[in-house]
Amino acid sequence: MRxxxxxxxxxxxxxxxxxxxxxxxxxxxxxxxNAEDTEVSEIGKDILKKLIKNADIxxxxxxxxxxxxxxxxxxxxxxxxxxxxxxxxxxGINEGVxxxxxxxxxxxxxxxxxxxxxxxxxxxxxVIHYNIVSGDNIKITVAPKGFGSENMSKIHMLKPSxxxxxxxxxxxxxxxxxGSNPCPPMIVGVGIGGNxxxxxxxxxxxxxxxxxxxxxxxxxxxxxxxxxxNINKTGIGPQGLGxxxxxxxxxxxxxxxxxxxxxxxxxISCHVTRHGEAVL
Amino acid sequence: MTVKLVAPITxxxxxxxxxxxxxxxxxxxxxxxxxxxxxxxxxxxxxxKLPFDIKNQTIYFAGxxxxxPGEPIGSVGPTTSCRMDAYSPKTIELGLTVMIGxxxxxxxxxxxxxxxxxxxxxxxxxxxxxxxxHIKKSEVIAYDDxxxxxxxxxEVFEFPGIVVxxxxxxxxxxxxxxxYKEI
Numbered sequence: 001m002r003x004x005x006x007x008x009x010x011x012x013x014x015x016x017x018x019x020x021x022x023x024x025x026x027x028x029x030x031x032x033x034n035a036e037d038t039e040v041s042e043i044g045k046d047i048l049k050k051l052i053k054n055a056d057i058x059x060x061x062x063x064x065x066x067x068x069x070x071x072x073x074x075x076x077x078x079x080x081x082x083x084x085x086x087x088x089x090x091x092g093i094n095e096g097v098x099x100x101x102x103x104x105x106x107x108x109x110x111x112x113x114x115x116x117x118x119x120x121x122x123x124x125x126x127v128i129h130y131n132i133v134s135g136d137n138i139k140i141t142v143a144p145k146g147f148g149s150e151n152m153s154k155i156h157m158l159k160p161s162x163x164x165x166x167x168x169x170x171x172x173x174x175x176x177x178x179g180s181n182p183c184p185p186m187i188v189g190v191g192i193g194g195n196x197x198x199x200x201x202x203x204x205x206x207x208x209x210x211x212x213x214x215x216x217x218x219x220x221x222x223x224x225x226x227x228x229x230n231i232n233k234t235g236i237g238p239q240g241l242g243x244x245x246x247x248x249x250x251x252x253x254x255x256x257x258x259x260x261x262x263x264x265x266x267x268i269s270c271h272v273t274r275h276g277e278a279v280l
Numbered sequence: 281m282t283v284k285l286v287a288p289i290t291x292x293x294x295x296x297x298x299x300x301x302x303x304x305x306x307x308x309x310x311x312x313x314x315x316x317x318x319x320x321x322x323x324x325x326x327x328x329k330l331p332f333d334i335k336n337q338t339i340y341f342a343g344x345x346x347x348x349p350g351e352p353i354g355s356v357g358p359t360t361s362c363r364m365d366a367y368s369p370k371t372i373e374l375g376l377t378v379m380i381g382x383x384x385x386x387x388x389x390x391x392x393x394x395x396x397x398x399x400x401x402x403x404x405x406x407x408x409x410x411x412x413x414h415i416k417k418s419e420v421i422a423y424d425d426x427x428x429x430x431x432x433x434x435e436v437f438e439f440p441g442i443v444v445x446x447x448x449x450x451x452x453x454x455x456x457x458x459x460y461k462e463i
Contacts, residue, residue: 041460043442047404050440054410058355067345067355067408067428105354107345107428117315119427148360148382148405180453181360181383183405235461239382239404241442242456272406 002079002136004280006087009140012278013074013096016142018104020276021069022062024055027210028187028248028273035185035245044243048185051238051271062104066183066272069106070144072097072126073204079135090128093140098122109147129201141208143275149182149268155200158262167192167264168227174266175231175247180240182268187211188231188250189267193257202253203267208275211249224250287378287436288336291397294377297443299450303401304438309338309380311432313359316423317367320431324374331422331431335375342380343428344418345408353418353434355408358382361400365389372398380441390449400445402452414439 029052036048058065074093078084084092101108101123110124111117133139154177156170171190178186191202214221227250237243248271257263283297287307297303310332312320324330341361345354361381368379369392377398382405385393393400403411417435424430445451 041456043456050404050407050410054404054407057413058409061348061409063348063409063412064345064355065409066406067343067357068359069345105346105348107343107354109343109428119429121427151360179384181362183382230463233462235457235459237457237460239402240384240453240457241402241444242452242458242460244460270406 001081001083003083003085004138005085006089006092008280009084009089009092009138010096010099012140012280013093013142014100014103016140016276016278017072017097017100017106017144018062020142020274021064021104021106021144023059024065024272025210025275027212028271029055031211031248032185032271035248039238039243039245041237041241041243043241044238044245047238047241048245064106066146067107068109068146068148069101070146070274071110072123073143073145074126074128075131075141075143075205075208076128077131077133077139079137080132081136082138093128094124094126097124097126138280139277140280141275141277143208146270146272149186149270152178152182152268153203154266155196156264157196158264160260160262162262164223166262167223170264171227171266172230174268176234178268179236183270184236184240185238185245185248185271187248187269187271187273188227189269190250190252191265192252192254192263194255194263195258195261196263198255199263199265200267202255203265206251206253207267207269207273209251211251215252217254220252220254224252287338289338289377290336291377294397294399294447297399297446299443299446299452301443303441303443305338305441306437306439309340309434309436311340311342311344311434313341313343313429314363315426315429316431317364317371319423321367321370330374332433334371336377337375338378338380339371339376340380340434344432345428347418353412353415356412356415357408358403358405361385368392372396384453385445390445390451393445393447394449397447399443399447401441402444403441411439
């Protein structure tokens with residue numbers, strides 16, 4: 001059995017918090033740059049140009065791309081041959097968030113109680129999803145998520161008879177309702193199937209896939225393409241000020257579901273969809 | 281053409297601004313998000329006073345990330361304005377002339393903008409690092425305990441924006457997407 005020290009996990013989380021908040025991933029950077037060339041709205045073109053400039057400044061100064069450095073979402077794939085020593089893994093991850101948000105000058109945006117609303121001042125606790133996998137590694141993905149876009153997300157519990165058309169309508173309706181609020185161009189994560197909570201989890205997980213990589217399931221790949229094209233025909237455009245660049249990518253994840261249901265979760269994300277990963 | 285504005289901005293200047301105008305603001309503006317608005321207006325109910333004289337002022341709906349040593353401020357882009365819809369009609373009535381944010385506003389806010397003459401300027405959401413280059417000085421003037429949500433007094437230089445809703449109620453969010461809509 002391989003041993004991994006808790007301090008190594010803390011250090012990794014800390015580093016990923018800082019890097020993912022300050023360095024825009026290449027796939028999104030390229031997608032914005034390509035959109036700048038194809039956008040027909042003058043205002044839209046100028047906004048996309050400024051987003052590239054913003055990403056360059058953020059990387060150079062190691063300053064957050066967006067001031068909303070999010071609630072920290074952490075996905076952990078733990079190989080079943082691994083033994084973690086030196087402390088509790090959840091505590092170790094939260095310590096990494098604490099150190100990362102302090103040393104990286106990231107904004108602390110978490111309140112301890114949803115109704116009493118007192119800031120925890122260190123951005124903890126993180127939202128952590130554990131998954132047990134084969135092998136003797138731990139893969140950690142840090143995906144800070146801002147709430148301008150999170151607030152525009154929705155779950156639709158469809159009837160099986162609504163089928164694929166129902167799924168398309170659910171996604172389009174959610175995107176149109178979001179409008180200018182989630183800082184378009186957006187990235188749309190969709191979870192189809194599972195049950196109520198699994199569909200939401202899948203929609204978040206879909207956002208981790210690079211925008212230039214399609215689903216490997218043929219009919220889902222086709223659906224991603226169709227939704228991408230249709231969302232870009234809504235006219236919403238960069239910042240909701242009109243144009244052809246409303247979405248940079250539509251990523252869909254699916255899972256088996258019940259004979260009576262068709263859950264569809266739509267996790268709206270912005271052009272600052274952040275995620276960084278490391279394997280220990 | 282870019283309209284250069286110097287804040288504080290009077291109602292007479294606001295009346296001249298039209299939806300679609302590209303603007304650059306220099307001068308003094310204040311940050312406030314929903315928690316600060318709530319507290320500010322509760323304080324006004326109680327004492328008849330606000331933490332700053334709001335007449336002709338500009339509120340930027342924003343909560344900056346912490347400043348690195350030697351820098352005036354961290355990243356500071358706009359937050360979603362609709363969370364302030366419950367409070368803006370009152371701040372406009374009390375003298376506010378300019379709001380900077382991102383995203384749609386409610387009918388009540390737009391009605392107040394038309395009645396008292398106020399303008400809503402969009403800044404680029406998610407461009408916080410770029411926008412921070414236009415802030416020369418930042419100082420917390422109220423509600424320090426709110427952290428990023430405290431009211432900051434900012435000295436800005438050529439802060440870029442676009443008039444999204446003008447004081448006649450013309451609204452780019454309603455007009456522009458129609459030009460590009462294909463379905």
